[in-house]
Amino acid sequence: MGHKSSYLPLNxxxxxxxxxxxxxxxxxxxxxxxxxTLIGDIEINGTVVKEKTAVKLTAGDxxxxxxxxxxxxxxxIESIAIDEPVAWAGPIVMNTQDELREAFRELQNGTxxxxxxxxx
Numbered sequence: 001m002g003h004k005s006s007y008l009p010l011n012x013x014x015x016x017x018x019x020x021x022x023x024x025x026x027x028x029x030x031x032x033x034x035x036x037t038l039i040g041d042i043e044i045n046g047t048v049v050k051e052k053t054a055v056k057l058t059a060g061d062x063x064x065x066x067x068x069x070x071x072x073x074x075x076x077i078e079s080i081a082i083d084e085p086v087a088w089a090g091p092i093v094m095n096t097q098d099e100l101r102e103a104f105r106e107l108q109n110g111t112x113x114x115x116x117x118x119x120x
Contacts, residue, residue, distance in 0.1 A: 013076040017042075017067035023074070025063045032081040033057040040069030 015023050019040075027033065035042075036054045042065045049055055049065075057063065065074070 009079065011076075011078040015072075015074045015076055017072045017074070019067050019070045019072070022064060022066045023076075025076070027061060027063055027078060029059065029061065030081050032079050033063060034077045035065070036075040036077075038073040038075060040067060040072030042066060042072060042074060043068050 013025075017023060034054060034056050035044075035049070037049055037051050040051055042049050044055075044057075044065045048068060051069070063076070
């Protein structure tokens with residue numbers, strides 16, 4: 001009997017480009033894509049994204065960005081859109097501001113981790 005994962009599939013690329021080079025990738029309509037510029041600036045659809053910036057892309061069928069600096073490095077993260085609200089503060093991501101506040105309360109109280117996982 002098969003087992004279905006409870007996690008979403010994830011594509012993760014560490015993209016390295018020289019100045020003026022372009023990255024192009026075709027994506028599915030239900031994709032959720034985030035880019036993080038580790039080193040250098042990039043240009044997406046006429047907008048410059050500065051180094052050390054995270055951006056979530058809007059819906060589309062192709063991702064295209066061009067390096068605006070030498071030795072540019074971009075983290076590309078793609079998953080399936082879950083169409084749920086997102087509340088984000090520091091390292092914690094939840095669905096609502098109330099859940100976010102509760103997570104920080106639990107973190108302060110030492111009860112944030114709900115279960116210990118055994119790793120072999």
